[in-house]
Amino acid sequence: MCGETFRWSPSRSASGNYNITYCSLACRDRDPARLAHLAAMQAKQQLKRTNKVETAGYALLDSLGITYERQIPFNGKFTPDATISSARLIVQFDGDYWHDRKGTSTEARIRRRVALDRSQDAYIRTCGWQVVRLWESDLKNNPEGCTEKVRQHLRPPS
Incomplete structure (x- = not known):
């Protein structure tokens, strides 16, 4: 090239x-x-239907009344679920199965997904941003805890 x-x-x-x-x-x-x-690829991503986990995550962010963008490329490398530029925060909504909530999957495709998640998180932090990952089951069963987790990252460090 x-x-x-x-x-x-x-x-x-x-x-x-x-x-x-x-x-x-x-x-x-x-x-x-x-x-x-x-x-x-990003344009195609925008056309796809929002899944249940994303719907719950976006509803949570909407309830906080913050400005965020959905599915925009991060430094041209990958597309996170939500970007809160004002707080330099990336929010990812992770399905329990696909992102291995239990940490016990032996499936190669799931293990690759988890490794990619870790790599993306490291890259985000290297760029001076924060990342929050919210689990599907937490969005469903503990939305208050998820809300507090996001709020903690919106506050300036003391």
């Missing part, structure tokens, strides 16, 4: 499992075609 010369290990190139296009993540993130692809 950037014209720099780079070389991947023979095992990665020979396997045919990798499309060697970029020399670095920075190079990848400057690719106009990739940025267009991310924008298209």
Whole structure:
């Protein structure tokens, strides 16, 4: 993409499992075609129906009377459920099954999802933002606790 010369290990190139296009993540993130692809994915995300967990989460945020945005890309990398820019806060609404509330799943796809969640949280914090994850069962059974959890992150640190 950037014209720099780079070389991947023979095992990665020979396997045919990798499309060697970029020399670095920075190079990848400057690719106009990739940025267009991310924008298209975000537009598609906006068209999908809101699931029950998101509906409950958005209702909670609405009850707080705060300004937030739904499903907007964060630094062009991924799309969190809610972004509260004024508080530099990301709010994610996690389904108990898909995000492994019990922490006992042995399914590869669920374990990948949990690893991605952790990676995204680390990236958000590295960017100087906070992240709050609200569980499906808590939104359903303990909305007051979820409300307080969000409120705590809206307050300036003392």
